[in-house]
Amino acid sequence: MSYPKKLADIITLMQGLPEIERREMLVAYADQAKKYEPREGEIFDLEDIRKDEECTDSVGVFLKVDEAGGCHFRIKLGPQVQTLTRAMTSILCKGLSGLTLEELQAVPQDFVPKIVGAELVRIRSHTVYYLLTRMKTAAAVWKKRQSRE
Amino acid sequence: MIPDSNYVHAEIVVSTEWVASHVNDPSIRIIESNEDILLYDTGHVPGAVHIDWRRDLQDQLVRDYIQPGDFAALCSRYGITPETTCVFYGDKSNWWSCYALWVFRLFGHTNVKIMNGGRDLWISQGRPLTREVPKFSPSNYPVPPKRLDKEIRAFFEDALKQSQQHLPLVDVRSPGEFSGEVTHMPDYPQEGVLRGGHIPGAHGVPWKRAVNEDATFKSAAELRAIYQEDLGLKPDDDVIAYCRIGERSSHTWFVLTYLLGFKNVRNYDGSWTEWGNRVGAPIERV
Numbered sequence: 210m211s212y213p214k215k216l217a218d219i220i221t222l223m224q225g226l227p228e229i230e231r232r233e234m235l236v237a238y239a240d241q242a243k244k245y246e247p248r249e250g251e252i253f254d255l256e257d258i259r260k261d262e263e264c265t266d267s268v269g270v271f272l273k274v275d276e277a278g279g280c281h282f283r284i285k286l287g288p289q290v291q292t293l294t295r296a297m298t299s300i301l302c303k304g305l306s307g308l309t310l311e312e313l314q315a316v317p318q319d320f321v322p323k324i325v326g327a328e329l330v331r332i333r334s335h336t337v338y339y340l341l342t343r344m345k346t347a348a349a350v351w352k353k354r355q356s357r358e
Numbered sequence: 359m360i361p362d363s364n365y366v367h368a369e370i371v372v373s374t375e376w377v378a379s380h381v382n383d384p385s386i387r388i389i390e391s392n393e394d395i396l397l398y399d400t401g402h403v404p405g406a407v408h409i410d411w412r413r414d415l416q417d418q419l420v421r422d423y424i425q426p427g428d429f430a431a432l433c434s435r436y437g438i439t440p441e442t443t444c445v446f447y448g449d450k451s452n453w454w455s456c457y458a459l460w461v462f463r464l465f466g467h468t469n470v471k472i473m474n475g476g477r478d479l480w481i482s483q484g485r486p487l488t489r490e491v492p493k494f495s496p497s498n499y500p501v502p503p504k505r506l507d508k509e510i511r512a513f514f515e516d517a518l519k520q521s522q523q524h525l526p527l528v529d530v531r532s533p534g535e536f537s538g539e540v541t542h543m544p545d546y547p548q549e550g551v552l553r554g555g556h557i558p559g560a561h562g563v564p565w566k567r568a569v570n571e572d573a574t575f576k577s578a579a580e581l582r583a584i585y586q587e588d589l590g591l592k593p594d595d596d597v598i599a600y601c602r603i604g605e606r607s608s609h610t611w612f613v614l615t616y617l618l619g620f621k622n623v624r625n626y627d628g629s630w631t632e633w634g635n636r637v638g639a640p641i642e643r644v
Contacts, residue, residue, distance in 0.1 A: 232396065232399050233399070235396060235399075236396055236399045236400055236489075239396065239400065240400075291393075291394040291395075291396070291397075292394050292395075292396035292397055292399070292400055293394075293395065293396055296396070328413065329395055329396070331395070331412060
């Protein structure tokens with residue numbers, strides 16, 4: 210399937226980079242992760258903050274759904290979260306911004322190695338996949354709650 | 359070196375102050391090795407090079423370490439000679455730096471040290487980090503004649519024999535992994551192990567007991583109390599340490615070998631991801 214436009218642009222950019230520049234770009238994305246934390250005064254439709262047993266630190270997912278049904282995420286990471294996951298936080302918040310709930314659920318996970326490079330995706334860096342799952346879960350929970358109301 | 363540490367090989371543990379005063383010493387190569395694969399790229403001790411435990415130290419096809427020729431090439435790339443003192447440090451209380459140091463010892467490189475407290479202590483003390491990757495003129499490191507697999511590394515058959523002969527096996531994983539309650543360490547993903555438990559007869563001594571809150575090693579007296587008084591190990595014992603993939607047990611291997619002066623410690627790097635998947639391997643649960 211095709212990826213959402215913003216995410217596809219990031220994938221294309223990253224795939225075209227040599228290894229060293231890809232690493233530099235990932236670090237730059239990781240540096241930006243704080244920009245995607247919730248800001249004071251922001252109100253969300255769903256907040257899901259937890260530390261799962263198999264994760265190094267807590268991950269907070271904050272979802273806001275706009276009037277057109279577009280999803281917007283903010284994510285707060287604990288200090289022990291690894292650099293690659295920080296990078297993926299920026300990438301996902303940017304790349305998936307504005308997708309509808311259905312579009313979000315349809316995003317496949319296979320883009321991760323395309324962005325990160327197969328060499329960097331290892332067993333202990335699987336939080337990069339976990340993050341997308343958490344975002345999809347938050348959206349699904351919100352939808353379920355809406356259908357009850 | 360750490361003053362008044364009373365470690366048997368006190369010269370092998372150096373302080374952050376010592377490293378800070380040697381960043382421009384050409385006889386020293388500072389080496390960062392981490393679990394977080396991009397951490398070095400985000401900033402490192404000035405002058406430090408990066409060794410990725412998976413990319414640089416392991417064979418990319420077979421589950422094994424690189425060959426002597428690859429090790430010589432790796433060292434040559436960073437301008438390391440057999441005389442160079444390699445000072446290792448990293449994240450996770452120096453798990454991976456101990457692992458890298460152990461691999462350097464596998465190839466017979468003797469001039470090795472660990473920066474006590476690792477990366478976290480360096481940062482917490484407000485010491486500088488840089489993103490500048492240093493460049494060194496390549497050296498011509500001679501190809502080591504062999505890998506010291508028999509001396510400081512244990513294989514499945516060695517661990518099995520150790521268990522059958524009731525010789526010391528130290529399981530350094532968390533209590534839940536040792537008991538078989540879980541097959542992954544706290545805060546980490548499952549790494550594909552089919553059975554939980556431990557090697558029959560192994561003592562459960564989590565690696566973490568050897569470090570303080572700031573990731574520095576405990577004192578020699580405290581370490582002796584854990585491994586010699588509580589566990590009953592003796593410096594001449596033939597000891598095998600293991601964990602899940604060999605990194606936490608590298609830490610314990612380092613503690614027993616250098617801080618307490620044990621002479622015959624081997625690291626079973628196949629560890630639980632081999633044992634817990636092996637058909638027919640005996641398992642004990644508490």
